[in-house]
Amino acid sequence: MNTYNIDIKPKKHLLKINFKEIWFYRDLLYMFVKRSIITVYKQTILGPIWFIVQPIMTTGMYMLVFGRIANISTDGLPQILFYLSGIVIWNYFHECFNQTAHTFNQNAQIFGKVYFPRLIIPFAEVLSGLIKFFIQLAIFIIIYLYFLYSGNTTIQPNWTLALVPVYIVLMAGIGLAAGLIFSSLTTKYRDLNHLLTFGIQLLMYATPVIYPVSTVPEKYKIFIQANPLTPVLEGFKYAFLGAGHFSWQALAYSGGFMTILLFMGIIIFHQTERNFIDTV
Amino acid sequence: MKNNPTNIGQKISGLNFFKNGMYMSQPIIKIENLGKLYRLGEVGTGTLSHDLNRWWKTRIMGKEDPYSIIGTINDRTQAAKKGEHVWALRDINLELQEGEVLGIIGKNGAGKSTLLKILSQVTSPSSGRVRARGRMASLLEVGTGFHQEMTGRENIYMNGTIMGMRKREITSKLDEIVDFSGVAKYLDTPVKRYSSGMIVRLGFAIAAHLEPEILVVDEVLAVGDAEFQKKAIGKMQDVSKSHGRTVLFVSHNMAAVKSLCKNGIVLINGYKRFEGKISDAIDFYQDNNVLITNKNNYWEFGNDAENDNIRVNSIKITPINGTVLDIGSGVRIEIDFFNKVKDITEDLTFEILTKDDVLVFHHGFVFAKDRNSKQGKHKITAFIPPDLLNANIYSMNLFFGQSQRYLLFRRDRICAFEVENIPLESNMAVLPGIVRPAVSYTLDYHENNTQTITKTILTDATGDRCQQ
Incomplete structure (x- = not known):
């Protein structure tokens, strides 16, 4: 008869996520989400308003640089809506990826002292990112509704709005998976830290955030379409604005990509968390 | 599987079995052949080829890890070859019964912390396996997860949940925690405004209110002031004795270990070398602590006690008066060293500790004032006056410092010496206490409350030396 509930062995199941255990630690998850939200605006005057200042300023900048100066098409849509929608959904991916990519390095201190399911930290980052995303989405929707009711006919919302939650899950999933892999590799190979910031920046230009796929020259289109983030960006804009492209195949491609990447991410993450404290 | 709520049912039935005496021998923690291999040298760049090689050999070819073969005994005095693997812990077998309080002692680097980290x-x-039952909380430091920007109250929740508490559990104990920590006034102030002592108090208060079946404690008691340490030890005793918790406790403070633990193990170079009663374990440890008393009280160090600033050549300890080092003789300590740094303000500082690692005193001597230190051989002789140290075995920590701020050299327990007892009258036993000063007394005797008949000066038991 074995009543032992703690069993520490050199190896453990790589793919097994102990959801029961994570559920037991849900209060900790909540505390981490709370921490990452409130610590951002402690000792600032504007506080949480910073969450909306950033996308609005960025939108303004893009309107000026890409809209006015470079004259990149927005598929005939109001520039502010086109850029803001792209930025809002992209920001969520950026947040998920960037924050989870620092899981090990930023929490080495805690990880070295206490055990809890390590996945709590990336999950908390994804959730706190979601809160920021909803704040930014609210701003977008306010501006969107204003255009809609002021009789702008270029905007054609459609039934794919129902797929918006799917897009959010895809962004969170891909961002989380990429972040898990990144954070695991950076524990040993710190070089990757340097790659991260501009890597995400480059990825943004390889994703139709500030331009529609329709403006991409035919011979490069294949690359843009191979990017699993492209269907999400296009679909998100299509749902709200009605311009762009939507296809189930592309969506399934993104979903499949996310699933595979998540599997890889979790395996690598588990592999790393076992002994990471010895190599950090 | 830690803190898994579904196991509570099993745990309770386990307890009942325990009470019925059926499972008396079923330990709460069972450690089998536990080992931990570390790679020395720099980890980071250049390991990719190692990683690939290892992966290829072990996973694909099914051979033994090519880099673990050179795993040697963890003796940190031997210089490490780059990339060498070392067993920080090897073949540890241990069983703990419910309610047992185990002290883990050993030198720095003996594997104590590694053991706690694995647990x-x-x-x-x-290699190996650990099995345990119930909730296990570890206190490798206090206040893990404290965020500078968050208030005391927020941090109580943060730290509490990290340690595996539920929110409502914390809420129900909040008053107790705040009360114990003594920082009630600052509860809604960000922790960054706290003094370090307050942070420690708050952190320990939270930890003290965890209710795990197994508590793993590292040297957290080394921080905080004396009053707080006392409180902390008291709390731990309370937890182990009245609540029947199982505690694993690591400390260099032999006095604390002795007062808390019933049993102890001694780790030396990653191996468990002793297991038994705590007092025996401490004796074993002290007997095996390399630099314990040397018959001639003379130590030569070669290049053993050397760094870029200082090389200690030798230390000689002799009585100031007479030939026997005892309570009344005083202690002369001659430290012969080569000073490599010139033109700085330099001091020599030493600490004397008892056998139980209680600090008796800390004393410094600025031998080069106004940046006039010279390169070369120096000898400093320190005189500890008679009638100060009680009979005991003392060890000495030696430091060299710059401007009394920067550490140039440090060596703990560089040497040890024994001060012998001078019996008091016919009582041959060593008197309790760390110091034994020469105290003089006067006695005024009055008969019928009127007139002084005799005024006697009584002297200290050690006789004529202090008669005035």
Whole structure:
């Protein structure tokens, strides 16, 4: 008869996520989400308003640089809506990826002292990112509704709005998976830290955030379409604005990509968390 | 599987079995052949080829890990070859019964912290297995997860949940925690405004209110002031004795270990070398502590006690008066060293500790004032006056410092010496206490409350030396 509930062995199941255990630690998850939200605006005057200042300023900048100066098409849509929608959904991916990519390095201190399911930290980052995303989405929707009711006919919302939650899950999933892999590799190979910031920046230009796929020259289109983030960006804009492209195949491609990447991410993450404290 | 709520049912039935005496021998923690391999030298760049090689050999070819073969005994005095692997812990077998309080002692680097880290599931073992039952909380430091910007109250929740408490559990104990920590006034102030002592108090208060079946404690008691340490030790005793918790306790403070633990193990170079009663364990440890008393009280160090600033050549300890080092003789300590740094303000500082690692005193001597230190051979002789140290075995920590701020050299327990007892009258036993000063007394005797008949000066038991 074995009543032992703690069993520490050199190896453990790589793919097994102990959801029961994570559920037991849900209060900790909540505390981490709370921490990452409130610590951002402690000792600032504007506080949480910073969450909306950033996308609005960025939108303004893009309107000026890409809209006015470079004259990149927005598929005939109001520039502010086109850029803001792209930025809002992209920001969520950026947040998920960037924050989870620092899981090990930023929490080495805690990880070295206490055990809890390590996945709590990336999950908390994804959730706190979601809160920021909803704040930014609210701003977008306010501006969107204003255009809609002021009789702008270029905007054609459609039934794919129902797929918006799917897009959010895809962004969170891909961002989380990429972040898990990144954070695991950076524990040993710190070089990757340097790659991260501009890597995400480059990825943004390889994703139709500030331009529609329709403006991409035919011979490069294949690359843009191979990017699993492209269907999400296009679909998100299509749902709200009605311009762009939507296809189930592309969506399934993104979903499949996310699933595979998540599997890889979790395996690598588990592999790393076992002994990471010895190599950090 | 830690803190898994579904196991509570099993745990309770386990307890009942325990009470019925059926499972008296079923230990709460069972450690089998536990080992941990570390790689020395720099980890980071250049390991990719190693990693690939290892992966290829072990996973694909099914051979033994090519880099673990050179795993040697963890003796940190031997210079490490680059990339060498070392067993920080090897073949540890241990069983703890419910309610047992175990002290783990050993020198720095003996594997104590590695053992605690594995038990805390912070790192995984390289071999062997640990099984335990119930909730396990580890206190490798206090206040883990405290965020500078968050208030005391927020941090109580943060730290509490990290340690595996539920929110409502914390809420129900909040008053007790605040009360115990004594920082009630600052509860809604960000922790960054706290003094370091307050942070420690708050952190320990939270930890003290965890209710795990197994508590793993590292040297957290080394921080905080004396009053707080006392409180902390008291709390731990309370937890182990009245609540029947199982505690694993690591400390260099022999006095604390002795007062808390019933049993102890001694780790030397990663191996368990002793297991038994705590007092025996401490004796074993002290007998095996390399630099314990040397018959001639003379130590030569070669290049053993050397760094870029200082090389200590030798230390000689002799009585100031007479030929026997005893309570009344005083202690002369001659430290012969080569000073490599010139033109700085330099001091020599030493600490005297008892056998139980209680600090008796800390004393410094600025031998080069106004940046006039010279390169070369120096000899400093320190005189500890008679009638100060009680009979005991003392060890000495030696430091060299710059401007009394920067540490140039440090060597703990560089040497040890014994001060012998001078019996008091016919009582041959060593008197209790750390110091035994020469105290003089006067006695005024009055008969019928009127007139002084005799005024006697009584002297200290050590006789004529202090008669005035």
